[in-house]
Amino acid sequence: xxxxxxxxxxxxxxxxxxxxxxxxxxxxxxxxxxxxxxxxxxxxxxxxxxxxxxxxxxxxxxxxxxxxxxxxxxxxxxxxxxx
Numbered sequence: 001x002x003x004x005x006x007x008x009x010x011x012x013x014x015x016x017x018x019x020x021x022x023x024x025x026x027x028x029x030x031x032x033x034x035x036x037x038x039x040x041x042x043x044x045x046x047x048x049x050x051x052x053x054x055x056x057x058x059x060x061x062x063x064x065x066x067x068x069x070x071x072x073x074x075x076x077x078x079x080x081x082x083x
Contacts, residue, residue: 016047020055024065024075033077 010018023045027033038052057072059065064073 016045017052017055017058019045020052021026021059024073025077028073028075029067032077034075035071036073037071 006018013021014020018025020041023041024034027036031042038049041047041052056067059075060067064076068074
């Protein structure tokens with residue numbers, strides 16, 4: 001990612017939310033599926049549970065993210081997963 005874009009996105013979203021979004025994008029499969037518990041994200045990124053949940057809610061409001069069941073999520077970012 002371009003350094004300027006990274007700095008801009010961190011300022012817009014906040015550093016912690018940006019890091020979480022980056023983590024989700026880097027760890028989902030080609031269809032956007034992600035199998036991870038919130039507690040694992042807390043530990044890996046040193047983020048609070050309320051912050052993670054608020055980011056998930058934000059993404060759900062934007063129709064970019066869906067909780068399929070506990071620990072199983074889908075990022076909805078393109079044609080492959082626009083269902």
